[in-house]
Amino acid sequence: MSTVLEVNNIQVVYQHTVQALRGLSLSIPKGSIVTMLGANGSGKTTTLKAISGLLHLENGDITSGNIQFFGKDTRGTPPHKLVRKGLFHVMEGRRVFEELSVESNLIAATYADKEYKKNERLEEVYSYFPRLEERRRQSAGYLSGGEQQMLAIGRALIAKPKVMLLDEPSLGLAPILVNEIFEAIKRINAENGVSILLVEQNAALAFSVANYGYIIEHGRVALDGTIDKLSQNTDVQEFYLGIEKHGKSRSFKDVKHYRRRKRWLS
Ligand SMILES: Nc1ncnc2c1ncn2[C@@H]1O[C@H](COP(=O)(O)OP(=O)(O)O)[C@@H](O)[C@H]1O
Ligand SMILES: [Mg+2]
Structure with a gap:
């Protein structure tokens, strides 16, 4: 299977002092959904920013290693050019233009694509997110958190991505909207062949869509594998899926503490 995105052993340093990534590698096969899990501060968002070229905005730098998008090194390619080549980063926190209407938010995103067919693109987004069509004339600022997340993903879809990076799309949302969003993510992957790198706090949810x-x-990377393999790992079960071990329930929040005592699979 061909690979659309490859991160090779990257180190990332912020402000020349804070080392956030220490030799991280991952790859996204064409047409797949790959998920990244990890405690707060483990480096997930930094990985996405390194891929989409947004690190420099925070004075972050890739000090070694490289990132290949369709076999080409991304170093030196500005973020807007990467968007045109089909790499789209949906940032954490659902960044939308709150004062613009839903539809204007989507139309604004079409400028990323020179030969866009506006109505066709809008229809496609609305087919994934009917709620956005119902609210197309409303200011985005009045949408619920879940609807704003739909709009953020819709803005990515408008740009006809080949690879989408999603940073915690379920964060803080009502379960019903989370379901709608994850159904849409599955369809976007299956019907449009968009490869997806999904950062999630909710491991069970991520496992329900990822390969x-x-x-x-x-x-x-402490551990990687197919979802089948990861789901059978007892550490993953205990710390990420909340499955009890030794009769004592613990949570994902304990992971940081846990690692001081025991390395994964050591
Ligand atoms: N702009 C920044 N400046 C300095 N340090 C940062 C910055 N952003 C993130 N970090 C640090 O990098 C590490 C990884 O952060 P991040 O990638 O946001 O983790 P995650 O998304 O897994 O929660 C953390 O130690 C965090 O404090
Ligand atoms: Mg993060």
Whole structure:
């Protein structure tokens, strides 16, 4: 299977001092959904920003390693050019233009694509997210969190991505909207062949859509494998899926603490 995106052993440093990634590698096969899990601060968002070229906005730098998008090194390619080549990063926190209407938010995103067919593109987004069509004339600022997340993903879809990076799309949303969003993610992948790198806090949810997963700890990959393999791992069950072991329930929040005592699979 061909690979659309490959991250090779990257190190990332912020402000010349804070090392956020320490030799992280991952790859996204064409047409797949790959998920990244890990405790807060483990480096997931940094990985996405390194891929989409947004690190420099925060004075971050890839100090070694490289990233290949369709076999080409992304170093030196500005973020807007990567968008045109089909790499779209949906940032955490659902960044939309709150004062613009839903439809204007979508139309604004079409400028990323020179030969866009506006109505066709809008119809496609509305086919995934009927709620956005119902609210197309409303200001985006009045949408619920879940609807704003739909709009953020819709803006990505308008740009006809080949690869979508999604940073915690379920964060803080009502379960019913989370379901709608994840159904749409599955369809976008299956029907449009968009490869997806999905960062999630909710491991069970991520596992329900992904083919392959990486567990990130302290700026590097601690464990990776197919979802089948990861779901059978007892550490993953205990810390990410909340399945009890030794009769004592613990949570994903304990992961950071846990790693001081025991390395994964050591
Ligand atoms: N703009 C920044 N400046 C300095 N350090 C940062 C910045 N952004 C993130 N970091 C640090 O990099 C590490 C990884 O952060 P991040 O990638 O946001 O983790 P995650 O998304 O997994 O929660 C953390 O230690 C965090 O404090
Ligand atoms: Mg993050």
